[in-house]
Amino acid sequence: MTNFVPTPTVPAPDIVRCAYMEIVVTDLARSREFYVDVLGLHVTEEDENAIYLRSLEEFIHHNLVLRKGPVAAVAAFAYRVKSPAEVDAAEAYYRELGCRVERRKEGFTKGVGDSVRVEDPLGFPYEFFYDVDHVERLTQRYDLYSAGELVRLDHFNQVTPDVPKGRKYLEDLGFRVSEDIKDSDGVTYAAWMHRKQTVHDTALTGGNGPRMHHVAFATHEKHNIIQICDKMGALRISDRIERGPGRHGVSNAFYLYILDPDGHRIEIYTQDYYTGDPDNPTITWDVHDNQRRDWWGNPVVPSWYTEASLVLDLDGNPQPVIEREEKSEMAVTIGADGFSYTRPEGAPAEGFKLGAQV
Amino acid sequence: MTNFVPTPTVPAPDIVRCAYMEIVVTDLARSREFYVDVLGLHVTEEDENAIYLRSLEEFIHHNLVLRKGPVAAVAAFAYRVKSPAEVDAAEAYYRELGCRVERRKEGFTKGVGDSVRVEDPLGFPYEFFYDVDHVERLTQRYDLYSAGELVRLDHFNQVTPDVPKGRKYLEDLGFRVSEDIKDSDGVTYAAWMHRKQTVHDTALTGGNGPRMHHVAFATHEKHNIIQICDKMGALRISDRIERGPGRHGVSNAFYLYILDPDGHRIEIYTQDYYTGDPDNPTITWDVHDNQRRDWWGNPVVPSWYTEASLVLDLDGNPQPVIEREEKSEMAVTIGADGFSYTRPEGAPAEGFKLGAQV
Amino acid sequence: MTNFVPTPTVPAPDIVRCAYMEIVVTDLARSREFYVDVLGLHVTEEDENAIYLRSLEEFIHHNLVLRKGPVAAVAAFAYRVKSPAEVDAAEAYYRELGCRVERRKEGFTKGVGDSVRVEDPLGFPYEFFYDVDHVERLTQRYDLYSAGELVRLDHFNQVTPDVPKGRKYLEDLGFRVSEDIKDSDGVTYAAWMHRKQTVHDTALTGGNGPRMHHVAFATHEKHNIIQICDKMGALRISDRIERGPGRHGVSNAFYLYILDPDGHRIEIYTQDYYTGDPDNPTITWDVHDNQRRDWWGNPVVPSWYTEASLVLDLDGNPQPVIEREEKSEMAVTIGADGFSYTRPEGAPAEGFKLGAQV
């Protein structure tokens, strides 16, 4: 059923980590307010068309580019590779895959040099680069440290209809799976994949795609995430808190999902675990385990499953969204009353969150 | 409309603080597992009929008595008064109110001496005592300090049909109101009332009563509360996490509601504020403000509004539950879809949690 | 030996809590930088001679007044009393004591009304007031919440030569002792005394006095205090960190001592315990217990014992400093090598911090 992406004969580029995302926002001033004034990301550089932002501990030019445009969408998921030669490797790799590829010696964004962007086999705009401007790492600039400080870019999350197809493509590209969600019929609902030594650099969420589910920044501690909620409450934008805070089952991280003014979803994330050993155990969660998405069994809101951002092709036009054919995680886990449940059909409600609550 | 409780001519007893609650549980071993093994309360004393528990920083004999019985219920809301003479004052006060009163020189529970118990005008079993055994205060016993340590009894919360009536009665008894929830028609939905210098020793929640809504214990920091959730997840009893964790609008405390094996509701609570000045400002919240119950706008689950514990009369029989006649907070704030909203009828959904989520 | 202060025949004023301190600073701009830019206290009002500051959760006009003057000193330790009539009571009380007393209906500082200031029997400038402007309580202004936010004024600490004399005077004034430090010869080295339901509103530290040892502000959690250290490191003013952070033995609070540009000592303090019960147990520490000042046995630096701020009389002139005649805590606890020890003479060094360190 699944139409797998072929494995190229040339070596995959050696990817270091997810490095930045370029997103299109419709009102640059309003987005600046959200990312700089509310979230406290640090401005490396800005002009009337774009703002280049970085997290506290970053030493490369940016982790997020806000670019002004007519339609809210994602222009690039950018990965850093291990050396300049690996940009060549990326170009060759995607050319063999038959993807549309664009190489720019001067880079696609300020601060970044020689880069290649591709429309990848799943329809996502991926970028690979090595050359980048170093900037002041603010790690010990505690005079700039806000109560909800974001210290690192942690990961991307992509919505794609066919998770096994995407997983194989990313494994070929050198990613390793740390965790996934499946059911007893063999359906895969999501997979978490890493290059750096954390749970993921990107994850695949089964759904209509290609779309961007979220981009995640890390904090040092849990209270930093709580402060972001408290601040959004104080600013009376609590309706932009979509889900959480909570503890993930998958990844074990403490998390929060919030929405920017265009509806781009941001995760704030802290304290997952080390995955750097070659035989790091992969954890498979049952889709019917209602602690998989929230360890405390708190319900996932429907919008979290249904909403996501468009992604752009290399001409800047939104990629068409293809419907998922397999079962949807929302459909198999949320009852008519809006709460998650985990019991198999016919099982008694006792001991399940739903039964206890309504 | 409201039938107020008359103010006695004798002085009210000088109450220091809420001191302990006595609850009836149906399976003592199962309750012990919950309160001792899961929550880590410290056993002062126990026998086959009862367990006497205290929080880390307590120096009196107990903050919670679990007593074995046939029907889960609350046997006493006990307050400590300022001196032995104030127990006499309490007796006189309630006799003048025409309440049923029972005085026991030897106390109603182990560890407590001369006490008076009453069936108060709202139907609750209130106790007043001064004499009590001092026990080791475990404040600096960090060798016993668990990751989710409960350090103090913080407050009671009582469900009563007529909040203004209850409020006046408690004000006469010397309590002061720190916060309340009202609407533009003058309906009071809830009130928070204190003797010690925090937001409350007890609160009145409008609803069918008399019933016990919850009893609350304090932790030092927010991460202690998160650990309790994490531990309940690990023990696969996440269905006993009813609501939260979150930040209260009212009281500003970080909170969590969990359910014991009999369905008695426990709140874990931290970091409200000082209320000891005589002119401490009372904060009134609009019932339609969806940040009043959760500062982040997260929805209140229906069970939180509807479920509560029975309370006993002085013979140990459950008090009949009288229906609230005024508007219910749940009815005016929860839509058909199960989420809170705050917009007046006809107002656009934008900017409201509900609109953004479903 | 000790010359006690007589107990007046008129009732003591009913004190609610320590409310504010007025300090004289020699460079207002430099002090503003420290208290506002570094520590994040909130400016209620300011002019060219004075700055009125408050902590996040305060609802009265100020907790700290910085007043420009030629000599760094303390102009007032101000307490709030329970009603306007208690200001009269304070005046009468100190007149009977034969103290110099000044009453000002318009107050001594902006924002405060009818007040009385006295030169108290220990030589300290004490103030008592009830009338005060209410200002916005910033408790839920998380948009203003800094990573090291100071949320309450917690207490004063006064250096006085004769602690038992000062203790009796304050007990007459209605304070109760929560903890003290003594030795086996009956010498008292320090005492902690409270009106509100925490460990102290003020403490007496035995030494040359009258001088002000420190004024303390509370944070919500321990990490807030660590952030203040980190920020002072980032600003390269780590030499203003005098002692800590650490855990106190006495009070059990997590603490930090820092120095303002004039050398006034500020403590940052969090998580002591409830003391509101009438029979709250008093804890006596042995001066030779090297965990009394720091629960982890870290050494107290000599300056912490020897340095303190002058206090002013009602004309604004520094009070002469009288030498302590009894044993000094520093002398009995710090060895020639600069570290604390606790062993009795002749005892082996093993197991003592000193022995393990040098």
Add this chain to the structure above:
Amino acid sequence: MTNFVPTPTVPAPDIVRCAYMEIVVTDLARSREFYVDVLGLHVTEEDENAIYLRSLEEFIHHNLVLRKGPVAAVAAFAYRVKSPAEVDAAEAYYRELGCRVERRKEGFTKGVGDSVRVEDPLGFPYEFFYDVDHVERLTQRYDLYSAGELVRLDHFNQVTPDVPKGRKYLEDLGFRVSEDIKDSDGVTYAAWMHRKQTVHDTALTGGNGPRMHHVAFATHEKHNIIQICDKMGALRISDRIERGPGRHGVSNAFYLYILDPDGHRIEIYTQDYYTGDPDNPTITWDVHDNQRRDWWGNPVVPSWYTEASLVLDLDGNPQPVIEREEKSEMAVTIGADGFSYTRPEGAPAEGFKLGAQV
């Protein structure tokens, strides 16, 4: 002057991370009490001669082996390599270096398979292995999560007389330098070196060696470290707290140094930063910067510089300790009075920690 270790012609083994340390303790029961009861490490396996311990998030058999023996010392610094073939590579590498090498197919400790141990050019017993038993990863066993939980082995720290020599040897072995401490004469006092994507897997501290300076475990948050201090205070073993807690300048981690019953030094460590990019900037600190070792300028106690554990040769005999010939960090930074200073000779004391304190 420095006699460098030659670079082998065969490839260095591909090291993944520091994996475990084997230490010899003189009283197994007493050490068990310290590591299991006080620190909460988890016992994988134990017998009368050895205890195998792991941290919460570990999935390999152990991170620490306590082996009973006559002299407290370190028997192995063990690294995990990327594949079984890399054990062969390690053997070949050290044979070419002319080191004593021992290969054991069945491993040197329980739970570990095919391994090679060497006496390395600096005199340290290094081990390399790939095969290891997987055990339950306790990451989400919050029912076992103590308030001071140790979640990962973080790094080793080795004392060696000639840091540049050791640094070159480790760079040849594939380690990269994240930070170092130097002076203006070109003397290197210490260097931090990593394979995994943190600040270090091991560090070299200039001093008399080969000796083991410390082994470090990570916690999730700062309060976990504070709890370890609090617990050691409660157990009245505060004399085993040697230094800290504090914030490192180097690495930016929050830290604590404690001593086990044999004097082996353990660091508890949290929140350093990501170093995985190939061009991760190396930070060089001036030895005269008194915030390098403690960001808050708190003094380093002399024992921290002078004391360290012996290491064993492959016969189990202690390696002779060779004196450092270059300047010692302690000598150039600690004054006669026991505090650190940073001022160049002749510079005024103002603004320096020392000047401000004594």
